[in-house]
Amino acid sequence: MKLQIERAAVDTLMIRLFDRIEEGNMPWLLAAAQQLRRQFGDQLIDLVPSYTTLMLHYDLRQLDEHTAREHIFTALAGLQPLPPEHAGRKHEIAVWYDPSVGPDLQRLSGLTGLEVSQVIALHSDHEYQVFALGFAPGFAYMGLLDERLAAPRLATPRKRVPAGSVAIAERQTAAYPLASPGGWNLVGRTPAPLFDRDRDGYSLLQPGDRVQFVPVEHAEFVRLGGDDTPVSGDT
Amino acid sequence: MSSLLVERTLGLAQLQDGGRFGVRHLGVTQGGALDWIALGWANWLLGNAPTACALEIPLGGVTLLCEADTTLALTGADLAAMLDGKTIAPWRSFTVRHGQRLQFNSPRSGVRAYLAAPGGFSAPQVLGSAATVTREGLGGLDGSGQALRRDDRLVFEGMASSTRTMPKQRIPAYSQAVRLELIPGAQIAGFTGESLFRAFNQVWRIDPRSDRMGIRLAGTPLGYSGEPLISEGIPLGAVQVPPDGLPIVLMNDRQTIGGYPRLGALTPASVARLTQCAAEDEIRLMAVGQGKAREELIALLDWWE
Numbered sequence: 001m002k003l004q005i006e007r008a009a010v011d012t013l014m015i016r017l018f019d020r021i022e023e024g025n026m027p028w029l030l031a032a033a034q035q036l037r038r039q040f041g042d043q044l045i046d047l048v049p050s051y052t053t054l055m056l057h058y059d060l061r062q063l064d065e066h067t068a069r070e071h072i073f074t075a076l077a078g079l080q081p082l083p084p085e086h087a088g089r090k091h092e093i094a095v096w097y098d099p100s101v102g103p104d105l106q107r108l109s110g111l112t113g114l115e116v117s118q119v120i121a122l123h124s125d126h127e128y129q130v131f132a133l134g135f136a137p138g139f140a141y142m143g144l145l146d147e148r149l150a151a152p153r154l155a156t157p158r159k160r161v162p163a164g165s166v167a168i169a170e171r172q173t174a175a176y177p178l179a180s181p182g183g184w185n186l187v188g189r190t191p192a193p194l195f196d197r198d199r200d201g202y203s204l205l206q207p208g209d210r211v212q213f214v215p216v217e218h219a220e221f222v223r224l225g226g227d228d229t230p231v232s233g234d235t
Numbered sequence: 236m237s238s239l240l241v242e243r244t245l246g247l248a249q250l251q252d253g254g255r256f257g258v259r260h261l262g263v264t265q266g267g268a269l270d271w272i273a274l275g276w277a278n279w280l281l282g283n284a285p286t287a288c289a290l291e292i293p294l295g296g297v298t299l300l301c302e303a304d305t306t307l308a309l310t311g312a313d314l315a316a317m318l319d320g321k322t323i324a325p326w327r328s329f330t331v332r333h334g335q336r337l338q339f340n341s342p343r344s345g346v347r348a349y350l351a352a353p354g355g356f357s358a359p360q361v362l363g364s365a366a367t368v369t370r371e372g373l374g375g376l377d378g379s380g381q382a383l384r385r386d387d388r389l390v391f392e393g394m395a396s397s398t399r400t401m402p403k404q405r406i407p408a409y410s411q412a413v414r415l416e417l418i419p420g421a422q423i424a425g426f427t428g429e430s431l432f433r434a435f436n437q438v439w440r441i442d443p444r445s446d447r448m449g450i451r452l453a454g455t456p457l458g459y460s461g462e463p464l465i466s467e468g469i470p471l472g473a474v475q476v477p478p479d480g481l482p483i484v485l486m487n488d489r490q491t492i493g494g495y496p497r498l499g500a501l502t503p504a505s506v507a508r509l510t511q512c513a514a515e516d517e518i519r520l521m522a523v524g525q526g527k528a529r530e531e532l533i534a535l536l537d538w539w540e
Contacts (some may be wrong), residue, residue: 006421009470009500010528021465033260047257048468050492057259060529061536085357128535132466133262134492137371141466142264178372195261197361197373203261 001028005069011045011060013068014202015076017078018052023129023144025052027081030088030208039075043068049207074222075160088130088208093175095124095166095213096221099190100230104154104185108168111151122146123187128173130205138177138195140205145171157183164189164229168214173213179204188215191226237303237352241387242336245296249367250358250375253286254487258362265471265487266366266374269345269447269483269510270516271405271503273311275539276484277351280308280328285539287355288365289388292348296337297317299350301331306395307352311344312409312511326406328398344409345511354393364385368488373527409511417474423460426476429514433457433509434498439482447488450509452518456480459496466494472501474520502528504535515521 004016017032017061018025029049036047036056046057058068083085097120099105109116128142150171153218158181159169163175169182175183177194188211206209222228241248245417249479251274253268268274268291272521275285295314308328309316309454316323325348331337339348358365359378367375367382375381376389398529424436433455442451457480465485469475475495501509502523512518 007418008468008497008524009472010470010502010525010532011468012500014467022271038397043258048259048491050467051465053465053467055470057470061533064529065525132258132492134466135490136260137258137261137373180370182286201261201361202258207260227424 005072007065008055010035012055012057013072015072016052017054021051021131024116024130026129026208027084027087027204028079029054031079031082032076034082035079035209038074039071050134053073057226062087078119078235080100087151088206088210088228090212091209092212092214093190093192093207094186094221094224095188095190096218096226096228097215098218099163100186101228103231105147105187108149108151108185108187112148113150119187120215123148123168123173124215128211130207130209130211132214133205133209134179135204136176136180138203138204138205139174140211141172141174142211143172144171147171151185153183157181160187162189162227163231164166164194165231186231189221189226191221191224236316237305237391239352239389240300240302241297241339241383241385241389242298242300242516243348244383244385245294245496247294248290248292248297248463248466249472250356250365250383251291251367252288252355252365254366255362255364255373256398259468259491262491263362263428264368264371265374267487269487270311270349270507270537272507273347273349275535276326276401276405277308277310277349278355279539280310280397280401281306281351281393282354282396283351283355283393285536286462287351288358289349289351289356290383292339292350293346295341297339299469300338301333301335301337303354304330304332306330307337307350309348310350313342313343314348315340315468316348322349322498326401330395342513346513352389352391352393353395354391367418370488407511412522413508413512413516414503415505415509415518415529417499417505417520418502418525418528419522422459422461422464422496423498425459425496426459426498427460433520435485436515438519441512441514441516441518442481443494445514447486449483449485449489451472452482453495454481457482461496464494464496466492467469469493470500470504471485472506474498474501486510503532504528
């Protein structure tokens with residue numbers, strides 16, 4: 001881990017801790033986030049973790065940039081990574097893998113030379129880290145996907161990806177909390193409510209959480225409240 | 236309780252406040268009034284908190300029926316507003332009578348007007364804010380992210396008490412040449428020397444393909460030869476440069492993380508100014524220090540208190 005602090009805006013600093021995306025970054029980033037929240041208290045407006053960085057937006061009426069930088073050095077001095085049992089929660093997320101809701105299963109099979117069943121097995125055989133949330137409320141970027149499954153985004157994004165869609169792009173995977181446009185390869189759908197404004201913490205998945213996808217049959221998917229409306233061909 | 240009834244809207248007018256904070260790590264965007272300075276003054280004119288919920292009206296096309304005798308305040312763009320046919324100039328408060336119609340026509344200067352009511356418009360707090368974000372389905376009149384619709388009723392609980400008058404020198408002149416202040420960022424050295432010269436010396440045009448997420452600048456493209464970036468948090472006003480070399484200024488409804496290199500970030504005052512630029516308007520960028528920008532910002536916030 002390194003510590004590099006850059007000015008991002010009048011009231012925002014970028015804290016750069018790593019140079020590459022690795023699963024091992026997360027326990028450090030989470031520990032840093034905890035320490036920074038503690039150190040800044042109500043002087044903190046927002047703290048945005050991503051793969052290798054934390055963006056810190058402070059209240060410029062309460063402190064100047066120099067003091068903010070000092071706070072960061074104080075907070076991160078002697079930093080230790082969070083032990084795995086404290087590094088986020090573990091989730092098992094049910095997924096119905098089926099061409100009707102995962103219309104890119106076949107394309108992935110073609111791109112990778114794997115059978116559809118192997119694509120599903122590889123996708124559900126790994127415990128993923130949540131690296132960051134972005135793109136939409138509760139949209140969690142997870143990785144790292146098995147290299148054999150890495151596939152580029154669609155050349156033309158779909159205008160509407162249904163809520164719950166589970167998707168792959170390069171070496172990452174994600175699930176769409178809300179219907180939205182999207183260019184990732186769709187492999188299935190989860191019935192799990194990913195973003196709920198009435199839930200404590202709002203988002204099911206938080207940075208640093210670990211996720212295991214669990215294949216379920218159609219009946220179980222529907223029993224869990226899943227919407228099995230196929231992804232329409234023209235979108 | 237008082238109210239305004241929406242009789243006509245083009246679907247662009249939205250309830251906005253100071254925005255949503257403390258939730259950026261969940262992928263939730265900031266939202267809030269694009270011209271936060273005009274919002275602040277509209278509220279100040281009525282004695283409201285600077286970020287109280289007001290109506291953001293881009294481009295006009297809105298008619299409101301007043302359902303009470305009260306005082307309202309109007310700031311931002313001059314949308315040729317009329318109250319029962321009588322001109323209402325922006326940057327002041329004005330009284331309205333029950334049954335009068337307030338009509339916003341089309342821009343004479345600026346783009347977005349802000350209409351404030353005593354105590355602010357009532358709307359549910361969703362994740363700590365009433366800011367309307369259609370894409371996320373958050374905020375607005377019923378909390379679901381909808382822009383204003385015909386027959387919506389904007390309710391406010393405050394009483395019209397003593398009102399204030401704008402200090403004249405504080406009223407922005409939107410007709411003047413626009414120089415936006417940019418605080419240089421960490422990747423600035425990754426742009427070629429010629430590109431950096433161009434960034435700060437050419438005239439940029441506002442691309443019509445701009446929205447609440449980002450305002451695009453058109454001109455001679457910039458070249459970036461630095462390291463590629465891994466997606467990271469994006470601050471308000473960040474000037475990102477995608478591979479086509481044409482900058483996008485990231486606004487209130489921006490995505491929370493992104494991976495394009497940035498020239499830096501506009502100061503909050505310049506973000507506000509930019510939101511009053513129309514498509515094809517011309518702007519220039521100038522570098523400014525963080526300390527000066529912070530002092531100016533604090534001076535304005537202190538004034539409102």
